[in-house]
Amino acid sequence: GAGVSQSPSNKVTEKGKDVELRCDPISGHTALYWYRQSLGQGLEFLIYFQGNSAPDKSGLPSDRFSAERTGGSVSTLTIQRTQQEDSAVYLCASSLWANTEAFFGQGTRLTVV
């Protein structure tokens, strides 16, 4: 596709369940980011993939959060044993290289009930 695609666009889950959020970056982009945007808050960095380098996981809030990027393309963010405080919009972005413009997807709105 022409842009960054995220799925699902909305997800409602029960507390304690696991969820998987998917990101399809722009083809050929080597850098991929995950951010979390909570109501009234800024963008909280979660994880950053750059090419074949080890990902920067310094923003993951707990060990319930993990992410992988397969084949340098699609990425999946997994949240295990979801909690109500995990409710937020999860944004994915990709860029051609580090330091170039990041293109954002529309986000996945996660609601934990």
Place this chain on the structure above:
Amino acid sequence: AQSVSQHNHHVILSEAASLELGCNYSYGGTVNLFWYVQYPGQHLQLLLKYFSGDPLVKGIKGFEAEFIKSKFSFNLRKPSVQWSDTAEYFCAVTRGAAGNKLTFGGGTRVLVKP
């Protein structure tokens, strides 16, 4: 640790007023600076960026930003705002020539009253 500060959380102004949003970063080395905008119901998009060269950068929709290295600042300006500029504005930084994660400030919500 690298941090980005946006001092104004909310700004309300009337059409035709001038806008200036502050952004300061904490890293002393080479930085690359960005302003992103999120219009209501839309995804984040790039307004402008600075990598090197002329510290006064012009972006889309009449926005500009000035990099002042001595002040660790990259303030966004627009001489005359329109109602359609109502949005949330985010300053962001990457560090070093090789680049690393894109770190965002907390955002500034701008409401332009018609």
